[in-house]
Each structure stands twice: as structure tokens, then as C-alpha cells.
Amino acid sequence: MFNKLKSAFSSLAKAIEDAVTQRELNESDVEEILSEFENQLIEYDVALDTTEALINELRGRLIGVKVPRFGDVGSHVKVLIRDSLMNLLSNIPDVDFMDFIGKVSKRPIVLLFLGPNGYGKTTTIAKLTNLLLKRGMRVVWAAADTYRAGAVEQLEGHAARLGVRVIKHPYGSDPASVAYDAIEHAKARGIDVVMVDTAGRMHTDRNLMEELRKVHRVSSPDASILIVDALMGNDAVEVARTYSRYIPIDFIIVTKVDAYAKGGVILTLLYELKKPIIFLGTGQGYDDLSKFSKVNFINALLEAD
Ligand SMILES: Nc1nc2c(ncn2[C@@H]2O[C@H](COP(=O)(O)OP(=O)(O)OP(=O)(O)O)[C@@H](O)[C@H]2O)c(=O)[nH]1
Ligand SMILES: [Mg+2]
Known part of the structure; x- marks a missing residue:
């Protein structure tokens, strides 16, 4: 996962170490090191604003850095990069999804899943359900994708494998009323969680986005x-x-990370949206869901390969 982004950080650490063992870093040393790093960030999907903000964090910490008289240069450099990343992402809370679920006392807990076509909504619903079922929770699904042919059957296929009930209406029905019915169904039967699967839609389609607002x-x-x-x-x-x-x-889940070596989208999403990423999708199986924490992500970026 995100090996390219990791390699950019390890090249940066090495470039700083090499320079700092020769002399105290002046502005032009720092600019040279950072311009190479900046190019790599952009190549690996870190958006421009995020790149610039990170470069500024690093610049402020690097100018005037000297070799520590005692101690390990490598670990000093890592601390410096780590502090830059922590500061860049300082106002994003880490959320443990199971803790969150544990703290909601009302029933049913309603979770709404959104995103464009094919991003992985339905698959992620199945993965999260698998997780909640293992914790002994009861789950029902609202087939609120009443739009795409086959969407309800796809959901029913997963439901049969996992043993959950799907509340559905005919294709073309109002998705909000499917969600409403699923919630009523859960209330009547004391079911813990309702997951609402919505149809994929382009963010530029105003009508469909308004429909989502209604759901x-x-x-x-x-x-x-x-x-x-x-x-x-x-x-x-x-x-x-x-x-x-x-x-x-409220939360973001990033899918298909198993096939995504670049890694930059994760950093950009955190910096730009300031919302917690709770999981990464790491494959097509029900267990291919990896808990995400900002702190662990930062540590992973700085780990040696
Ligand atoms: N490799 C990989 N594939 C994934 C992951 N998550 C989803 N997929 C695959 O992506 C494809 C689309 O997933 P869906 O769950 O159907 O996506 P969706 O957002 O519900 O799509 P629509 O209902 O069309 O809007 C499927 O083939 C999934 O198996 C993941 O984390 N890794
Ligand atoms: Mg779907």
C-alpha cells in the first residue's frame, strides 16, 4: 500500500541526512532538497495545495538544522518530518469506528453510504456488515439504489452470503422511501443498524445530488x-x-488501496476535507477492510522499506 508515497518520504529523509552531515542547512540546500520532493509528491497524487502546505511545514523546520552532536541523525530527521506531517494534519480527529458505534445509544443506528458509480459503496457495506455481525450486532440493508439495473440483486447476493435482510422497492421508486421503510422495519424488530446503499452518481449531476440530499x-x-x-x-x-x-x-472510506501504490490521495483527502478516514478497502473479500488511523498512516510513511 502507498509504496510510492513511502519511497518519496524515504528519499527525502536520505537527502536531508546526506546534506546535514556535511553542514548546517542554508536556504538553498533546503530549496534543492524540497524541490525534488515536491515533484515526487505531485507525481504520486498529492494535490497542489496539500503539497505546498507540507513543503512549507518542512521548510520552516529545515532551515538552520545542524547535525546533532550526539544521537542518531536518521532519527532526528524522522522526527522532523513526522512533526511536519502531524502539524499539517493536526485538526483531523482519529475516529475508531467500533468506538463510535459503541457510543450511539439510539436504535437503529443509521449509516448512509455515498459516492459515484463503482467506487465501492455496496462492497464496503458488505465488509462493514461482516464486521458488525462478528460483534453480535443485527443489521438490515436499505436497497436505496433503485436506479441501476441489477443493484438490488447485487445487494441481495451479498445479503444471502452474510445472512442479512434487504428492504427493497421496485426499480424507479423513491430511494428516500426505501430508507424510511428500512428504518421502520429495524425499529419494529429491534435491529441495531440500518445501512442505506445509495445509487452511484456524478457529483456534477444536480438533480441526483438533490435526490441524495432528500435521502x-x-x-x-x-x-x-x-x-x-x-x-x-x-x-x-x-x-x-x-x-x-x-x-x-462524517467519515470517509478509501477503497481499492490494494491496487494503489501512489498513496497521495489519502494525504490530500485528509488535508483538504478535514474528515476522518475510518477504513481502507484492501481487496474484494469481506475481510479486506483495514482500520485507518492518521497517526499510523504517518508512521507507516516513515517506516524503512
Ligand atoms: N481491489 C478492490 N476492489 C474493490 C474494493 N472495493 C470495491 N471493489 C470492487 O469495485 C467494484 C465496484 O464495487 P461496488 O461495491 O459495486 O461499487 P458501488 O459504489 O456500489 O457501485 P454502483 O452501485 O455502481 O454505484 C467491484 O468489482 C468491487 O469488487 C477494494 O477495496 N479493492
Ligand atoms: Mg452499488
């Missing part, structure tokens, strides 16, 4: 979870930004 209003979710396809690179960030103008996004 949100009617279902009044405890969390709206935006599903982001890492492979879409910077386009995914633009999508996320537009979605968040229509609907308050």
Missing part, C-alpha cells in the same frame, strides 16, 4: 460515509469536495 434528510443518519476510490486520484478529491457541499460527510 439524507429522510433517513437522518447517525453517520454519512463517503466512499472514495483511490484509483481516481485527484478527481476523487474533487468529487469528495462537491459531495460535502450537499451533504455533511
Whole structure:
């Protein structure tokens, strides 16, 4: 996962170490090191604003840096880069999803899943359900994708494998009313969690985005979870930004990270949207969901290969 971004950070650390063992870093040393790093960040999908902000953090810490008289140069350099990343991402809370679920006392807990076509909403719903079922929770799904042919059957296929019930209406029905019915069904039967699967839609399609706003209003979710396809690179960030103008996004899940070596989208999403990423999708299987934490992500970027 994100090996390219990791390699950019390890090249940066090495360049700083090499320079700093020769002399105290002056402005031109720092600019030379950072311009190479900047190019790599952009190549690996870190958006321009995020790149610039990180470069500024690093610049401020690097100018005038001397070799420490005692101690390990490598670990000093790592601390410096780590502090830059922590400061860049300082106002984004780390959320443990299971803790979050544990703290919601009302029933049912309603989770709304959003995102463009093919980003991985339905698959992620199945993965999260698998996780909640293992913790003994009862889950029902709202087939609120009443639009794409085959969407309900796809959901029912997963449901049969996992043993959950799907609340559905005919294709073309109002998705908000499917969500409403699923919530009523859960209330009547004491089911813990309702997951609302919505149809994929382009962020530029105003009518469909308004429809999503209605689903949100009617279902009044405890969390709206935006599903982001890492492979879409910077386009995914633009999508996320537009979605968040229509609907308050609580959490993000980034999918297809198993096939995404670049890694920059994760950094950009955190910096630009300031919302917690709770999981990464790491494959097509139900267990291919990896808990995300900002702190672990930063540490992973600075780990030796
Ligand atoms: N490799 C990989 N594939 C994934 C991951 N998540 C989803 N997919 C695949 O991506 C494809 C689309 O996933 P769906 O869950 O159907 O996407 P969706 O957002 O529900 O799509 P629509 O219903 O068309 O809007 C499927 O083939 C999934 O198996 C992941 O984390 N890694
Ligand atoms: Mg779907």
C-alpha cells in the first residue's frame, strides 16, 4: 500500500541526512532538497495545495538544522518530518469506528453510504456488515439504489452470503422511501443498524445530488460515509469536495488501496476535507477492510522499506 508515497518520504529523509552531515542547512540546500520532493509528491497524487502546505511545514523546520552532536541523525530527521506531517494534519480527529458505534445509544443506528458509480459503496457495506455481525450486532440493508439495473440483486447476493435482510422497492421508486421503510422495519424488530446503499452518481449531476440530499434528510443518519476510490486520484478529491457541499460527510472510506501504490490521495483527502478516514478497502473479500488511523498512516510513511 502507498509504496510510492513511502519511497518519496524515504528519499527525502536520505537527502536531508546526506546534506546535514556535511553542514548546517542554508536556504538553498533546503530549496534543492524540497524541490525534488515536491515533484515526487505531485507525481504520486498529492494535490497542489496539500503539497505546498507540507513543503512549507518542512521548510520552516529545515532551515538552520545542524547535525546533532550526539544521537542518531536518521532519527532526528524522522522526527522532523513526522512533526511536519502531524502539524499539517493536526485538526483531523482519529475516529475508531467500533468506538463510535459503541457510543450511539439510539436504535437503529443509521449509516448512509455515498459516492459515484463503482467506487465501492455496496462492497464496503458488505465488509462493514461482516464486521458488525462478528460483534453480535443485527443489521438490515436499505436497497436505496433503485436506479441501476441489477443493484438490488447485487445487494441481495451479498445479503444471502452474510445472512442479512434487504428492504427493497421496485426499480424507479423513491430511494428516500426505501430508507424510511428500512428504518421502520429495524425499529419494529429491534435491529441495531440500518445501512442505506445509495445509487452511484456524478457529483456534477444536480438533480441526483438533490435526490441524495432528500435521502439524507429522510433517513437522518447517525453517520454519512463517503466512499472514495483511490484509483481516481485527484478527481476523487474533487468529487469528495462537491459531495460535502450537499451533504455533511462524517467519515470517509478509501477503497481499492490494494491496487494503489501512489498513496497521495489519502494525504490530500485528509488535508483538504478535514474528515476522518475510518477504513481502507484492501481487496474484494469481506475481510479486506483495514482500520485507518492518521497517526499510523504517518508512521507507516516513515517506516524503512
Ligand atoms: N481491489 C478492490 N476492489 C474493490 C474494493 N472495493 C470495491 N471493489 C470492487 O469495485 C467494484 C465496484 O464495487 P461496488 O461495491 O459495486 O461499487 P458501488 O459504489 O456500489 O457501485 P454502483 O452501485 O455502481 O454505484 C467491484 O468489482 C468491487 O469488487 C477494494 O477495496 N479493492
Ligand atoms: Mg452499488
